[in-house]
Each structure stands twice: as structure tokens, then as C-alpha cells.
Amino acid sequence: MSKQPQTCAALIIAAPASGQGKTTITATLAWHYRRQGKQIRIFKVGPDFLDPMILSFASGHPVYQVDLWMVGETHSRQLIANAAKQADIILIEGVMGLFDGSPSTADLAAILGIPVLAVIDASAMAQTFAALAFGLANFRQDVTLAGVLANRVGSARHTEMLTSALPEDLPCLATMPRQTESLPSRYLGLVQADELTDLSERLDKLADSIQLNPEFVLPQIKLDYEPVEALPPLLKDLRIGVAKDAAFAFVYQANLDCLTAMGAELVFFSPLTDSKLPEVDSLYLPGGYPELHLETLSQNMSMRQAICEHINANKPVVAECGGMLYLCRTLTDKHGQQAEMCGVLAADAKLQARLTALALQQVTIDNHTLRGHTYHHSLLENQPDAIVYAECPNGNNVCEAVFQQQRLTASYIHFYFQSSPGLIARWLTP
Incomplete structure (x- = not known):
């Protein structure tokens, strides 16, 4: 073209x-x-x-x-x-x-x-x-x-x-x-x-x-530009639940476009206010400010249970930064207030007084290279073993972990889906 x-x-x-x-x-x-x-x-x-x-x-x-x-x-x-x-x-x-x-x-x-x-x-x-x-x-x-x-x-x-x-x-x-x-x-x-x-x-x-x-x-x-080539329909007929509310709002519009371009139907839901998950095949939990909504997230037991049941049923989930913190056992804010989260990941997250990571990140898995960035004030305690660590192109020593258990993929990295649509499709396909 x-x-x-x-x-x-x-x-x-x-x-x-x-x-x-x-x-x-x-x-x-x-x-x-x-x-x-x-x-x-x-x-x-x-x-x-x-x-x-x-x-x-x-x-x-x-x-x-x-x-x-x-x-x-x-x-x-x-x-x-x-x-x-x-x-x-x-x-x-x-x-x-x-x-x-x-x-x-x-x-x-x-x-x-x-x-x-x-x-x-x-x-x-x-x-x-x-x-x-x-x-x-x-x-x-x-x-x-x-x-x-x-x-x-x-x-x-x-x-x-x-x-x-x-x-x-x-x-x-x-x-x-x-x-x-x-x-x-x-x-x-x-x-x-x-x-x-x-x-x-x-x-x-x-x-x-x-x-x-x-x-x-x-x-x-x-x-001047080269016209965009259509992505293959790797997610055709899949319904993907996307967390979207005041606690989970850090998502690239390009990521949502990438998912729909591959054939997915996006269904938005709120872990803050909804009592159950919509009927979906997979979940995308983006980052945000879960630490500012500890009590509401913790007290919404029916949503926490629904997410645990989804993961225990071996259904796919991609969780980034704040989405990952929500899946931990506990989350502690900057004031020392701690609340129970979903408990899927065997880790406890705690907000720190200062920035703990800021860097571009790149991970390579099975010959697929996925790019993104990390920016957070929290740390994970007792974290699970990583399947891979990211690299920073600018020589920064920040190397974020990517965790996987069952069909859950979680990381502090905010991924840019368009950099490797095939890998994202693999993570979200049942």
C-alpha cells in the first residue's frame, strides 16, 4: 500500500x-x-x-x-x-x-x-x-x-x-x-x-x-504515513471484561482498540460498585488507584469472590500494576491502613513514602517482545516466583517481574498491547 x-x-x-x-x-x-x-x-x-x-x-x-x-x-x-x-x-x-x-x-x-x-x-x-x-x-x-x-x-x-x-x-x-x-x-x-x-x-x-x-x-x-494493516482476528467472538472505575482507570485507548481490532467484545465493569462479573471469557484489570479505595474494594466481597472463581476456573486474566495489587492478599496505603484484597496472588502490597519505580520496560516471551512502562509507589512483599524479568532500554536498573499462575498474567508493567498483539491474544484466549 x-x-x-x-x-x-x-x-x-x-x-x-x-x-x-x-x-x-x-x-x-x-x-x-x-x-x-x-x-x-x-x-x-x-x-x-x-x-x-x-x-x-x-x-x-x-x-x-x-x-x-x-x-x-x-x-x-x-x-x-x-x-x-x-x-x-x-x-x-x-x-x-x-x-x-x-x-x-x-x-x-x-x-x-x-x-x-x-x-x-x-x-x-x-x-x-x-x-x-x-x-x-x-x-x-x-x-x-x-x-x-x-x-x-x-x-x-x-x-x-x-x-x-x-x-x-x-x-x-x-x-x-x-x-x-x-x-x-x-x-x-x-x-x-x-x-x-x-x-x-x-x-x-x-x-x-x-x-x-x-x-x-x-x-x-x-x-505521510503507511496505512494501518488489519490485525488478525485472534480474539474473534471473545468477551473480555475490562475493569473501569475510579480505582482502575489507567488504560491506553490504543490497548482497547487493539483488543477490538482482534475481534474481542469489551464489557466494562466496576470492582468498586458491581456485585458480580459480567458474562465474559477473560478479564483485563488495568492500573489505577486501588489504594485510595481500600475499604470499598475490600468490603465488596461478592466481586472479590467472583474474580477468584474466574481465576480458579482457569479463565484468562491480565492484571497490570493496580490491577495486580487488587489480586494480592493485602494492600496497605501510605497511612498504614491495610485491607484484604482478592488473595489470588500470594503477595502483600504496601505503598511507600516515595516513588519506587519509573522506567520503560520490555519483556520477551517465546520470541514475542512486548513493550510498556512502569511507574509506582508500592512494593510487593513475599512475592511469587517470576517467569521473566523485563529490561529497560535506557540502562535503568528497574527490571519488573512478570508473574503467571494458572491463566493469570500479572506485572507492575503497563503493557502497550500493539507492540505484541499476538502475545496479548495468547494471554487472553481461553
């Missing part, structure tokens, strides 16, 4: 470091253009669940990951070019600092040929803002900076000090005042969008506050 070009306005939102306000600015721009009646599609560079929830709300559409390692260049191009068929504007939120990591946001910008808007927290600087912007613009010749956005600006005088030293070919395309209310967060990142009952009002205030330069015109980009 030949390449098919798509043209669309596109911009990568990046920053010199984490914590500069990339997600808030990306959501604000999406909401601003959406209020004008534009069709917006947003992507997130690298593994992330919480930012995409906010960005999905702001754009009105699911947010997909693009990444040169976990997702891969070809599939990233396919996702973006496919979105361009329906979108007026594509926004891509970067990860960490623009040049941080391998691969970095800058690597993606260079390969895709999409210009970058650099978001800089200007709250504690004046003319140095221009020096930082100049460095970002000139560090790599294969990365194009469309301009900069001054975030957390104190006043009109502050704006003048920030922008007066900028080169003529490096415009300040927008400013955001310091007083603007930001999006709340907790230890794993932003608070989930469903928990913010006033998110529309917050986004309205943000969109009203941002000051766009009249010269700010989104660049039109031609996107």
Missing part, C-alpha cells in the same frame, strides 16, 4: 523541564480552539495516563500516545495522520524537557517535522527568559521552534521584560498569567478528570486568561 498524505495544523507543546505547565497549556489551547468550533485531536509523547484524561476532556476525543520506542515511529505516524483526516488542529504534548530522554520529544519533532511551542515557567525570571528560549531554539538544527509561551507571568511589565530581549525570529506567541488556577495533582500526577466536577469551569477560566499573539498562526504540516 502506498503512502497517503494528510495536511493539518499541528504543533508540539514542549518545555525546558517538567513542571513548566505543558499539560495545562495544551488543555487550554485545545479548549480555546474547541470553543471556536474547531475539531481538536491531542497526542501525548511517552507513557502517561493522567494527563491524557484531562486532555481528552479538553478536546472531546480520546488521547493516544506517540513515542518512538514504545509505540514506534510507523504506528505513531499512522495515528497522527489518521487523526488529521477528522481534525482541524493536532496538538502533541511532549514529555519531560524537550531534549530529555532517549528518544526525546525533540527526536519526535525532528522525525515528524512538526514545529515546537516552548512553554517556559517565567515566574522567577526576567531577561534570562530570552536566553533560555534562544538555547531551546538553537540547540538542534533539526528541531524547529515556532515560538515560546511565557507561563505564570506576573504583570504587563513582567511580560515586557521577558520578551524585550527575544530575537526577532523567535516570537513570544502567548502568555499565561500567574494568578490563573492550575490543575490539581497528587503523587502520581494530575487528579483524574472524572474527579474534577468543575473541570469545564476551570478550562473556561484558563482559556479566558491566555493571551495569544495576533501573529500566532498554527503551522500546516503534511503528514
Whole structure:
């Protein structure tokens, strides 16, 4: 099949470091253009669940990951070019600092040929803002900076000090005042969008506050891609139960798409509120915040029993991170409160005061290589034997275990299903 070009306005939102306000600015721009009646599609560079929830709300559409390692260049191009068929504007939120990591946001910008808007927290600087912007613009010749956005600006005088030293070919395309209310967060990142009952009002205030330069015109980009080849129907006629509620919400939309593309019917259920499992052949228990819902999960004895019966009947289950913690004997939160969980895995999970793992991960099983990432604050005590340990492509010493017993596959790793659909199908097929 030949390449098919798509043209669309596109911009990568990046920053010199984490914590500069990339997600808030990306959501604000999406909401601003959406209020004008534009069709917006947003992507997130690298593994992330919480930012995409906010960005999905702001754009009105699911947010997909693009990444040169976990997702891969070809599939990233396919996702973006496919979105361009329906979108007026594509926004891509970067990860960490623009040049941080391998691969970095800058690597993606260079390969895709999409210009970058650099978001800089200007709250504690004046003319140095221009020096930082100049460095970002000139560090790599294969990365194009469309301009900069001054975030957390104190006043009109502050704006003048920030922008007066900028080169003529490096415009300040927008400013955001310091007083603007930001999006709340907790230890794993932003608070989930469903928990913010006033998110529309917050986004309205943000969109009203941002000051766009009249010269700010989104660049039109031609996107070439190879059409997506259909996946084989390896899960045809299977019903897969997917846990989905406030405790289990860390799931890539691309994973759900992958399962349905292989022929599965997805049936969503809530371990928090449902008393029994739906009629399904297999289960997918994604990550989330089970530690924030200890009492409710523990007291829902009928659901715990139903999951145990499913596993004891030798039916398939894939459990990731929080989904795995739910299957342990006990789970202890950061305050020392402990509750009984399903008791399928002979392990006890305990939240720690600090982050315990953050890394890209790759596992190879029977010549199938599956990619993903890990990000958690808990540790397992008395854990079962692993069938394999993952490797990190960046030399990080984090090597997460993959556990299997009966037809249960569990790990701290959040898997990206599209990286090895055949292995995922094998794990979920009765």
C-alpha cells in the first residue's frame, strides 16, 4: 500500500523541564480552539495516563500516545495522520524537557517535522527568559521552534521584560498569567478528570486568561504515513471484561482498540460498585488507584469472590500494576491502613513514602517482545516466583517481574498491547 498524505495544523507543546505547565497549556489551547468550533485531536509523547484524561476532556476525543520506542515511529505516524483526516488542529504534548530522554520529544519533532511551542515557567525570571528560549531554539538544527509561551507571568511589565530581549525570529506567541488556577495533582500526577466536577469551569477560566499573539498562526504540516494493516482476528467472538472505575482507570485507548481490532467484545465493569462479573471469557484489570479505595474494594466481597472463581476456573486474566495489587492478599496505603484484597496472588502490597519505580520496560516471551512502562509507589512483599524479568532500554536498573499462575498474567508493567498483539491474544484466549 502506498503512502497517503494528510495536511493539518499541528504543533508540539514542549518545555525546558517538567513542571513548566505543558499539560495545562495544551488543555487550554485545545479548549480555546474547541470553543471556536474547531475539531481538536491531542497526542501525548511517552507513557502517561493522567494527563491524557484531562486532555481528552479538553478536546472531546480520546488521547493516544506517540513515542518512538514504545509505540514506534510507523504506528505513531499512522495515528497522527489518521487523526488529521477528522481534525482541524493536532496538538502533541511532549514529555519531560524537550531534549530529555532517549528518544526525546525533540527526536519526535525532528522525525515528524512538526514545529515546537516552548512553554517556559517565567515566574522567577526576567531577561534570562530570552536566553533560555534562544538555547531551546538553537540547540538542534533539526528541531524547529515556532515560538515560546511565557507561563505564570506576573504583570504587563513582567511580560515586557521577558520578551524585550527575544530575537526577532523567535516570537513570544502567548502568555499565561500567574494568578490563573492550575490543575490539581497528587503523587502520581494530575487528579483524574472524572474527579474534577468543575473541570469545564476551570478550562473556561484558563482559556479566558491566555493571551495569544495576533501573529500566532498554527503551522500546516503534511503528514505521510503507511496505512494501518488489519490485525488478525485472534480474539474473534471473545468477551473480555475490562475493569473501569475510579480505582482502575489507567488504560491506553490504543490497548482497547487493539483488543477490538482482534475481534474481542469489551464489557466494562466496576470492582468498586458491581456485585458480580459480567458474562465474559477473560478479564483485563488495568492500573489505577486501588489504594485510595481500600475499604470499598475490600468490603465488596461478592466481586472479590467472583474474580477468584474466574481465576480458579482457569479463565484468562491480565492484571497490570493496580490491577495486580487488587489480586494480592493485602494492600496497605501510605497511612498504614491495610485491607484484604482478592488473595489470588500470594503477595502483600504496601505503598511507600516515595516513588519506587519509573522506567520503560520490555519483556520477551517465546520470541514475542512486548513493550510498556512502569511507574509506582508500592512494593510487593513475599512475592511469587517470576517467569521473566523485563529490561529497560535506557540502562535503568528497574527490571519488573512478570508473574503467571494458572491463566493469570500479572506485572507492575503497563503493557502497550500493539507492540505484541499476538502475545496479548495468547494471554487472553481461553
